[in-house]
Amino acid sequence: MPMPEWLRLRRAEAVPADQAAQWTKCPKCGSMIYRPDLAANAWVCPNCSHHFRMHAFDRISMLVDSDFVEIGGELLPGDPLGWTDKVPYPQKLQRDREKSKLTEGVVCGFASIGGTPVALGVMDFNFRGGTMGTVVGERITQLFESARERHLPCIVFTASGGARMEEGMLALMQMAKTTLAVRRFHDDGGYYVSVLTDPTTGGVSASFAFQADVILAEARAAIGFAGRRVIEQTIRQKLPENFQTAEFLLEKGAIDMVVERSELKGKLMRLLDYGIGAQRPANGRAALLRAIGAPPESAESRA
């Protein structure tokens, strides 16, 4: 599958100074892997199939046919609280921008997957631990609003430590804002698939991650509301190994399926295909209004 040059460039890693930096140790099986091999294998350990966390643009390259038009990329975080802890918040943002080559914790846009046009959002743990601040919330909201306008299915990959503390309550409110956008998208007949990747917790898991029509999780991803450490401190005992894993959640009925990364694109193509039957979304209020020829909701309401 051809990948446009610019997409690859977005993630072109700096050439490491020494040869050793070309090698990475798998955190699961401990084997040393040559980084170009790892990248070629979609960041899956060839030895134990451990799924490394992926850069948003690597993920996009892996998924989309060849096109990707970013939206909301111009939105950049401010410092609404004038936050500082060890270092000022703007400085942290600057550091993360450099480290991750991203402008914020989510990349949103339009693309095709297996020929089907979709609205696609991909979170990235490399940027402030994938936390949701105002920009992540705004980009996700715009994604669902655009998907609604264009009648596109929406796919969101989540990876998040929760709401971003440095933006305080403005960050928490993004849970409400994104929820309203997802709900309106859904009520209008929209089809939404979320893919929970390692890790998906806190305010993101408790909003749009768990509001999809179909919820996938990448194999062995950590997923939950409270962090593992918080729970262990609360109950004062060690948690079982598989607790809060994708496989655990599948058994507990919380998610639809667990997918190995190598099968992800194929699975998404099939899931998108089922949604093509979605010509007659009957239970959504807006869709019903539309179906019976009633006047549409005010455009103003999309403000």
Add this chain to the structure above:
Amino acid sequence: MPMPEWLRLRRAEAVPADQAAQWTKCPKCGSMIYRPDLAANAWVCPNCSHHFRMHAFDRISMLVDSDFVEIGGELLPGDPLGWTDKVPYPQKLQRDREKSKLTEGVVCGFASIGGTPVALGVMDFNFRGGTMGTVVGERITQLFESARERHLPCIVFTASGGARMEEGMLALMQMAKTTLAVRRFHDDGGYYVSVLTDPTTGGVSASFAFQADVILAEARAAIGFAGRRVIEQTIRQKLPENFQTAEFLLEKGAIDMVVERSELKGKLMRLLDYGIGAQRPANGRAALLRAIGAPPESAESRA
């Protein structure tokens, strides 16, 4: 509260031949109770407040202001399967008719409760163990259809051993039939309160009993899907004392509240009052169609 003569007559018990028959033993505390006292106390043991099972017309007398117009009373059971076990089914029906002074296992009609007009259904365990055959299903269905047409709230008291075996699959199908009627009533903005009384199990608990907007249960009533004996045989051990009681279900979150019989009418009056705000039932499909002035569903569909 004055009770019309005819209503009292429907339940006038034959004068027992001997004085002893005037006394009843409480199955819970064992105390001997003078039957007229028991009747005067709404069939609640004055000693331990055990709730005796009530005759449908006693229940109606206790609840309604003074009026009660029965509907569906003309519907009488046939013998669709030509059923016979120890005795032929028609003979069982005849026996139950005499014993219970009822024509079937549910009495339905219109009444006022605390001044609010309602559609009211009351099941009676005295008739074939409150089992649901075609007539019970038909009466309940007509009740919800009438309530829908007249925009009345609907209250149903359940007491049932489940679907009536002697009418085979025709009985089981009443679960589907009543469900469709309840759902249409609800979608059209109807307000439905069910009161689960001792015992409510099987096909009745698994259909309209648990489809109400608000679900009450009489104190200490046995409520469940499978019968206690079936479960004990399956798991080969004795069940805890409170298993499948109203109080157990409350703790398990299955019902809204447990009510002592003495407080029942007052509670229903309050619950009915809250429903008076129900002017704008917005999420029901039919109500929505109506609200926006779309043509109503075909009258034919009420067949």
Add this chain to the structure above:
Amino acid sequence: MNAIVEREKGLIELEQRIAALKTHAAQQPVDMTAEIRALETKYAEIQREVFGTMTPWQRVNMARHPKRPLGSDYIAALDQFDELHGDRHFRDDRAIVGGFAKLRGRRVIAIAQDKGRDTKEKVLRNFGMPSPEGYRKVIRLVQLADHLGLPVVTFVDTSGADPGIGSEERAQAEAIAQSLYELADASVPIVATVIGEGGSGGALALALADRVLMLEHAVYSVASPEGAAAILWGDAGRAEEAATRLKLTSDDLLQFGIVDEVIPEPLGGAHRDPVGVVASVLAAVDNALSALTVVAPEELRDRRYRKFRRIGAPAT
């Protein structure tokens, strides 16, 4: 021991003798055509005698035959299937299998009760007896189907809903009631097929449908024959008698208007030709869907209402 399996023994013996004879004939220069034909004639005679007209109790045993195609066999025969798990709240109940599917090229949501074939699978699937989470999975999938405009196809095969402590604790009655409630409102076509045992409310919870199909030797009953016998005579041993009384065969139910169509099985039952039977069921479902998908949603719901409204209503 299953009564049908019992009756099959003589036939299997005969089958083996015919096979042996054929092998022998192929290896020897003697003409055994006549002997083979005689045995084959006898075989066909016995088969007709044993399976030609079956009593209700025999049908019950046929419906429970250990080799009968199970829910997952129908799922496996779909063009494509992507399983969706769980009720989103508590557990993934494996007694019910459901997900996106393609049936003869048509996108659907397929849901099947599955009893499990071997011991391990039976335990995993709780012998096909769904817990509340199973019915809540059904509700969720029907809502998804409704949202996407996909028809719902169900395969019914259960001795009944799970009667365990946990299921009661988590409101089994509510789960079934709400499953019915959800099917009642769906604006997409629903086709249910009773493929084996249609056990009471636990089966109906997947069968409030626009078209109800039934395999010839499946049964669909208000109560299990054993349970009915226990209640009626305090003797589960009189199940055979109860089976007759309950009118649980496909002929009975077609006559009552409870079942819309009966799908024939080969002589000897579905397990004599599982691939063929599964294919003919899927063809019948596809056929039913073709007629339903052209109906407008409101009309579909109205027809569904009228369909069940008629059952047990006074003649007019």
Add this chain to the structure above:
Amino acid sequence: MNAIVEREKGLIELEQRIAALKTHAAQQPVDMTAEIRALETKYAEIQREVFGTMTPWQRVNMARHPKRPLGSDYIAALDQFDELHGDRHFRDDRAIVGGFAKLRGRRVIAIAQDKGRDTKEKVLRNFGMPSPEGYRKVIRLVQLADHLGLPVVTFVDTSGADPGIGSEERAQAEAIAQSLYELADASVPIVATVIGEGGSGGALALALADRVLMLEHAVYSVASPEGAAAILWGDAGRAEEAATRLKLTSDDLLQFGIVDEVIPEPLGGAHRDPVGVVASVLAAVDNALSALTVVAPEELRDRRYRKFRRIGAPAT
């Protein structure tokens, strides 16, 4: 020890001295008016000094004050309340109390988080930390309110959603997400009041509302100060510092447009006049409802959308 309780000690001592003096004066023929007045002046001075301007950390402690009116105090002050229990599937979570109510004659669905007053009640109510079943009860009640056209009134007071094993097993994240999802779609007015601690997503799950009110000394925060301090500096002891950074006071939130109205508390906090505070909260809620109930459902939902849509959107 609660920092406010600590600071109140001197005042309580002074109160007792004034009371003793007054008793003494009433029994003795000596005029102690001057002494009493002097003490009362001093008391007022100290009170102003202590409570006149409070730091964010002091507000946190005020919000957690053991005598502060709890959710159930607001419920008890309604004209009428009929509690509705349970999520219909698993359990009745007592950390959330909800039901039909009349608020100044108006029929509503009222929902409150309640921490419990004494030890026994605290355990019963899990210290006000809801489990998934609590949020699922909220969903159910909001659906009921929507069906009957009743406004929804919530009282928010929780340190956060329960972080236990069971809650994770039963999908706490899904429960909160779906509670938000339900509130987003309700076509009836929703008024939320933060009365004590508004702890993160576990609080917001009851506060996606048309009007968000807040008591003066309540706090509403993206994370608890202790939790934030632990993450930021690996030292929960620096909670006071974190409290300042988090901008969790009613003034801050009013300024951010996250809270629509701040309800004043008496000097010294809500617990100095619980009856008065509860009454003024209910009056404010009633007021907000009056403005909302005249709005058409679709318009109400649109306004709700726009209200939250603005937060953190780029300036235009």
